[in-house]
Amino acid sequence: MPPASPVSLRRARREDVAAIVKLLADDHLGSGREVVSDPPLPGYFEAFEKVDADRRNLLAVAEDASGAVVGTLQLTFIPGLSNQGAELALIEAVRVAGALRGQGLGRVMVSWAMDEARRRGCRNIELFTHNSRLDAQRFYERLGFAKSHAGMRRAL
8 A cells, every 4th residue: 555645765864863763762662762852862863973974874764745754764784795795785773653654654665775775786685673573574574575584682
C-alpha cells in the first residue's frame, strides 16, 4: 500500500535532529534509551556531526509533502576483504512515525536505501532488528531479507 502522502528521502540536516530523536524514542525499546527534550541533548548533536562528517555514513530522513520528518534510517558503508572485496551496506535505526506505520512508508525508505547502496557499488545489504521486534522482522522478510546471522551485543 503506498504511503498516505508523497514522501521524499534526503540526507538529514542538523535541524532534523529533534525529529529524529522523537522517532527513535517512539517504540518500546527506544522509549527506554532515548531522551526527548527541547532542545535535544548536546550528545545527539555531537553524534549527528560525527555521522554527517563521515562519508561512509548516511543519516537520511523521509519528509512528507508539508516538509515534516516522518521517517529516518542510517546507512553505513563498510569496506572489507570478504566476498572478493565487496563493500557492504548496513541499514540501522529505521523508524517510521507511529501514525504512518502500515501505510507503505517503510517499504519506500528501505527501497531507497537499497538503491543508494547499489549506486555506491555495494553487493550486499544487511540490517539489524531487535529480537523483540517481530513485526519488523516479518516486514523485512516481505522485502526479501532473510535471517542469516546471529547478532550479539555486549555493553562496554
